[in-house]
Amino acid sequence: MNDESDGALVRRTCSGEPRAFEALVRRHEKTVYNAALRMLHDREEARDVTQTVFLKVYEHLGEYDPSYKFYSWIYRIALNESIKSLQRRKPTAVLDFETPDGTPGPEGVFDRCQLSDGMAAAIMSLRTEHRAVIVLRHFMDCSYEDMAAILELPEKTVKSRLFSARQLLRTAMETRGWTSE
Amino acid sequence: MTDQDTTLELINAEIDGVITRPQRAELNRLLLADPSVRALRDELARTCSALDDMPREEPPAGLHAAIVARLPVAAPKSHGSRHTSFTSRPLLRYAAAFGGGLLVSALAFQFGNLDSTELGAGQLAGTIADATHAEARMIVNLDQVRGSITLTGSAEAPQIVTSLESTQPVSIVTHLRDDGVVEVRVVDDATDRVLQRGNLRIGPGH
Numbered sequence: 262m263n264d265e266s267d268g269a270l271v272r273r274t275c276s277g278e279p280r281a282f283e284a285l286v287r288r289h290e291k292t293v294y295n296a297a298l299r300m301l302h303d304r305e306e307a308r309d310v311t312q313t314v315f316l317k318v319y320e321h322l323g324e325y326d327p328s329y330k331f332y333s334w335i336y337r338i339a340l341n342e343s344i345k346s347l348q349r350r351k352p353t354a355v356l357d358f359e360t361p362d363g364t365p366g367p368e369g370v371f372d373r374c375q376l377s378d379g380m381a382a383a384i385m386s387l388r389t390e391h392r393a394v395i396v397l398r399h400f401m402d403c404s405y406e407d408m409a410a411i412l413e414l415p416e417k418t419v420k421s422r423l424f425s426a427r428q429l430l431r432t433a434m435e436t437r438g439w440t441s442e
Numbered sequence: 443m444t445d446q447d448t449t450l451e452l453i454n455a456e457i458d459g460v461i462t463r464p465q466r467a468e469l470n471r472l473l474l475a476d477p478s479v480r481a482l483r484d485e486l487a488r489t490c491s492a493l494d495d496m497p498r499e500e501p502p503a504g505l506h507a508a509i510v511a512r513l514p515v516a517a518p519k520s521h522g523s524r525h526t527s528f529t530s531r532p533l534l535r536y537a538a539a540f541g542g543g544l545l546v547s548a549l550a551f552q553f554g555n556l557d558s559t560e561l562g563a564g565q566l567a568g569t570i571a572d573a574t575h576a577e578a579r580m581i582v583n584l585d586q587v588r589g590s591i592t593l594t595g596s597a598e599a600p601q602i603v604t605s606l607e608s609t610q611p612v613s614i615v616t617h618l619r620d621d622g623v624v625e626v627r628v629v630d631d632a633t634d635r636v637l638q639r640g641n642l643r644i645g646p647g648h
Contacts, residue, residue, distance in 0.1 A: 291501055315509045319518055427486055427489060
């Protein structure tokens with residue numbers, strides 16, 4: 262079953278084979294969960310969003326247009342649900358966000374764990390629109406074309422936004438003490 | 443576009459692995475000419491590398507089971523007209539594929555060769571509809587799908603018009619032969635079985 266295309270699994274699901282949808286969930290749940298985690302920086306929320314995404318996908322599977330890539334559709338829903346989850350947070354929630362220890366070690370060098378924590382915090386410091394393009398490119402492995410389709414924006418706009426987001430991220434990391442070697 | 447924009451575009455194209463040969467030459471020229479461009483490139487590359495190296499977490503235990511447990515028992519509702527696709531399958535092999543509901547569509551033909559895919563045996567019915575006028579119609583009356591498939595237009599520019607209602611995903615497979623006959627097959631998407639087949643032809647002499 263795992264060798265089947267997403268489209269074939271969608272058709273089988275619509276024909277009344279729930280196991281085909283389970284295969285789709287298995288195929289995409291890790292990417293969706295990690296995308297939500299990077300958008301939200303909260304495992305519980307990411308878990309809830311992942312559940313909501315797949316339930317929505319199932320509910321609307323009959324509306325899926327097979328001329329589009331299935332993962333583009335599911336990733337768009339994942340981003341939208343993550344953004345909705347962010348919007349439901351109390352305004353102070355982001356301000357209260359606990360920044361992981363972003364200070365370098367005694368030798369002024371980040372170890373891998375510190376770097377990952379610092380980067381996660383830096384991602385959260387970005388505006389949602391910038392965070393979304395970073396997540397799409399670096400955690401969902403989307404091409405410029407995919408990102409444009411998911412965000413329903415011209416490719417030129419997506420590229421410009423991604424380039425800005427990377428620069429902002431670099432600056433955010435520098436303010437956390439991450440310097441060039 | 444400013445020089446700064448151009449530089450950023452080149453650096454990001456390199457990072458994303460989509461840099462072209464002329465862009466590579468231009469970036470190399472800039473890197474050699476300007477140490478600040480080199481520093482910017484190195485910092486951005488390092489930032490992106492750190493992003494790509496961030497661990498991907500496994501979903502929490504029980505998440506998959508929780509999702510599956512919450513799925514409705516009923517199969518997803520189909521919205522047939524939104525399933526119409528003329529691009530996802532080889533031209534002429536599939537005129538339309540849809541998941542259920544009502545499909546009303548039109549497809550203009552181009553000449554081409556029949557896809558050599560073997561179709562499954564077990565068709566339920568064979569219908570030959572012949573026409574001496576500018577229209578030929580095939581009636582579909584199956585458990586899975588009902589309605590009509592009509593060949594219209596002219597012999598030089600034939601067009602298939604479907605008006606079908608289905609309860610499960612089916613595809614309408616068509617092929618325009620050199621002799622002007624359009625072969626039509628109604629195929630069950632789940633099994634690839636031919637549910638019904640027929641030939642439609644426009645023009646005199648039938």
